[in-house]
Amino acid sequence: MKYFFLALFLLCVLVVGIGGFRGQLKSERPIEIFPDMDVQDKILGQADSHFFSDGQGSRNPVQGSVPHAGDDGVFPVEFSEGRSGYYYTGAIDDYFGNGMPAELGLDKDNIEAFLRLGHERYATSCAPCHGATGDGKGITSYYGMAGIANLHTKPRETTPDGNIYNTITNGKGLMGSYGATLPVRDRWAIVAYIRALQTAMKTDAAAVVAPSEPSTASN
Numbered sequence: 001m002k003y004f005f006l007a008l009f010l011l012c013v014l015v016v017g018i019g020g021f022r023g024q025l026k027s028e029r030p031i032e033i034f035p036d037m038d039v040q041d042k043i044l045g046q047a048d049s050h051f052f053s054d055g056q057g058s059r060n061p062v063q064g065s066v067p068h069a070g071d072d073g074v075f076p077v078e079f080s081e082g083r084s085g086y087y088y089t090g091a092i093d094d095y096f097g098n099g100m101p102a103e104l105g106l107d108k109d110n111i112e113a114f115l116r117l118g119h120e121r122y123a124t125s126c127a128p129c130h131g132a133t134g135d136g137k138g139i140t141s142y143y144g145m146a147g148i149a150n151l152h153t154k155p156r157e158t159t160p161d162g163n164i165y166n167t168i169t170n171g172k173g174l175m176g177s178y179g180a181t182l183p184v185r186d187r188w189a190i191v192a193y194i195r196a197l198q199t200a201m202k203t204d205a206a207a208v209v210a211p212s213e214p215s216t217a218s219n
């Protein structure tokens, strides 16, 4: 019996020696047999971080971030929710308008970047269904999606820019809406890119004459 108590005493000394008293603060990391992901390679809220040059762990949202389901209905300014005017709706009074809105501030210096933006956004958001050229034969059509619009047919070629903008914003039929995910500027850039695609794919050449001029071209 004596040996048992001696062994028990030594065992307690050993356990306390390795594990330490409970409730005591130590600077070293405790021995964890089952770590349960207590220690993770992450930055806690409001903590410093030397990873970023400004030394802050918390980051500002990237430009164009979409807030998660705002019950208060507040959307950032680059989205059209609850706003009116041609730039935000594609409509002038009761009709769809044509042409790029002045708010885009397009000029010869930024038009190339604008079309590039349209190309990039079209490739990401639209091409999976409408295809890279707009023929409606994107990857989803091979997996059974039916009824995808070919953007090179008459009503889509002649429809006003504002109608295409509206389709992007609110969706149509089987097509979902992009009003909450694509900023207004990106939507117009896509419209401009679709117009470029349509013009480039046009093969039905026809002579266009101004009404007041003679109808025979002489060159």
Ligand code: HEC
Binding pocket: 122, 125, 126, 127, 128, 129, 130, 140, 146, 147, 148, 149, 151, 156, 164, 167, 168, 172, 173, 174, 175, 176, 178, 190
């Ligand atoms: C999930 C597949 C899918 C995606 C992604 C998609 N569309 Fe569509 N789109 C459709 C379908 C299907 C229709 C036909 C809708 C109908 O008429 O019922 C359509 C119709 C259209 C039309 C013709 C509308 C009309 O008035 O006839 C346009 C223009 C259009 N889409 C543009 C776009 C643009 C721009 C994007 C990217 C922002 C896009 N779509 C993304 C499936 C898609």
